[in-house]
Amino acid sequence: MNDTPGWASPGSAPSDGHEPGTSDPADQQGRQSDGQGVKWSKDQPPAGQWSAPTGAQVPGQAQPPSTGQGWGGTPPTGPAGGWGAGQGGYGGPGGPGPYGGGWGSGWGGPPPAAKPGVIxxxxxxxxxxxxxxxxxxxxxxxTVLGISLTVAVVTQVVVILLQGLVLDDASRTMDLDDPNASSQEVFRAMGNALLGLGAVSLIALIGTVVATALLTTVTSRAVLGKPVTTGEAWRDARPQLPKLFGLIxxxxxxxxxxxxxxxxxxxxxxxxxWGDAGAALIGLGCLAGAALALWLMIRFSLASPTLMLEKQGIGTSMRRSAKLVRGSWWRVFGIQLLATIIANLVSSLVVLPFSVIGALAADGGFVGLLDESSGLGWTFLIVSGIGxxxxxxxxxxxxxxxxVLLYVDxxxxxxxxxxxxxxxxxxxGYGAEAGAGG
Incomplete structure (x- = not known):
């Protein structure tokens, strides 16, 4: 791990099994054992005195001074790591452990986590x-708006030129609504429509991939609280762009x-x-295939930041994503869905007014826009493209x-x-405190 956006792969850190900071009770028993089992002290408390102390003096022990905090006073100082250690345990009064003053300091709760950047x-x-x-x-x-604006402008200019010069031939798709059109004309019209949709989708995909790659670098630096310029983001993301295209x-x-x-x-x-039965079976089969595809897409949804930040290959990134999402599929799906809904809702609120203005400014207004015998028109394409x-x-x-933040989380x-x-x-001191508290 270093301070660059390219985070190294975790190496031996597993994504399953024992979580960081946990220990096996068997290991603890082994540390306490000297080969003959655990040795108990000869001085044991008298029978029947297991209740909380109420001020009675126990023979052979000094009564700790009462502070009036917690449940009856500050626990006595014990060995390192004990409740009274004050070295990162759970009861060190005012100790530097991950939970501050511990139980004896008045239920203060855990201190806020370090936040060098945006999270x-x-x-x-x-x-x-x-x-x-x-x-x-x-x-x-x-940096963020510069990257987004540049990619969006280039993408929309290409799409507008493609729609206005190549795909705006209304005669190519009018046969789809013509009841007298031959089957050959209908298939040709369907092919033209699919070709146009595929071309526009491919251009949008290229823009999305480039923007995602650059913004992944920016977000990774933002987590560390470090600035990054557009040039630095491009230099870091450029070697991984071909792999990212292949992944998508x-x-x-x-x-x-x-x-x-x-x-x-x-x-x-x-x-x-069996036409009717076949149509119903096609619908059910497509739904089943789409459900399986959705499940896989969520499992592989963290492959993109893995590929960009860990500098992994396509196959390794997909396996890493599946390992990170394992056991958290519904959580990852819900967060991704919520973010998509919010982003698209905000985008629609911006795009819709521009589309209305473009339709009103176009020749013939809404009526001309709905007329299939005429094209969309440059006015509508430009105004809606700005939105x-x-x-x-x-x-x-x-x-x-x-x-990216889901991947980090x-x-x-x-x-x-x-x-x-x-x-x-x-x-x-962040690692030392966390290690003492573990």
Whole structure:
């Protein structure tokens, strides 16, 4: 672990088994044993005196002074690591352990975790993950908005030119609504429509991948409280971009492949002459394939930040993501879904007014826009494109930031990444306190 955005892989730190900071009771027994079992002290308390002390003097022991705090006074100082050790245990009065003054200091509760950047270095809640993504936008707004604006403008310019010069031929798709069109014309029109949709989707995918790669670097620096420029983000993300494209394309192929495989039995039945049964089976098969694809996509949803920050390959990143998500599928799914809904809702509120203005400013207004014999028009494409650029400036940072912070949260929970982050951020004494408290 270092202070660069490229976080090293955890090495021997497991994602399952014993969690960091825990110990095996058998190990504790072994540490207490000298080969002949645990030796009990010869001086034992008299029988029947196991209740809390009420001021009676026990023979052979000095009565500790009462402080009036906690449940009847400060516990006596014991060996290192005991309740009264004051060396990171759970009862050291005023000790430097992870929970401050311990039980004898008046139920003060744990101190706040170190927060060198946009999130505290501990397991995160849903609100803290969303707030961390927004705080990254607010703290590093020049870099974040610069990246989002550049990618969104380039993407929308290409899409507008493609729609206005290549895909805006209304005669190519009018045959879909023509009842007198031949089957050959209908298939040609469907092919043109799918080709146009695929071209626009591919351009949007390229822009999303580039923005995600750059914003992943920015968010990783924001966690450490370190600034990063657009040039630094580009230099760090550029070597991993081909792998990130390969990862995204592989995940898309998995989704479409599963849906297609689910539809194959229904297609076979429909071709055999059972049209209605085949159509119903196609629908059920597509739903089953989509459900399986969704389950896999959540398992692999942390592969992108793993690939970018750990500098891993495609296959290794997917396995790491599945390991980090194991046992937390519903939590990861819920946070990703909530972030997507919020980002798309905010984006829609921005894009919709521009689309209305573009439709009103276009030739013929709404009526002309709904007329399939005419194209969309440059006015509508440009005005609505401006709204799409502004919407992308909001959605890119939120979705990328939430994914990166989810990755950080899962590694903190499973692999103790907060210790590495604290050292990289220069937090003094964080590892020593955590180790004493464990």
């Amino acid at each position: 505290p270095l501990r397991p995160l809640g849903v609100g803290e993950i969303l707030d961390g993504a927004v705080s990254t936008m607010r703290t590093h707004w020049r 394309l592989l995940l898309l192929a998995i989704v479409f492949g599963l849906v297609l495989i689910g539809a194959v039995p229904g297609i076979i039945v429909a071709v055999s002459g 799409s650029v502004i919407g992308s400036m909001i959605t890119f940072p939120i979705t990328a930031g939430v994914t 899962q590694r903190i929970r499973r692999e103790g990444l907060d210790l590495e982050l604290a050292r990289a951020a220069g937090v003094q």
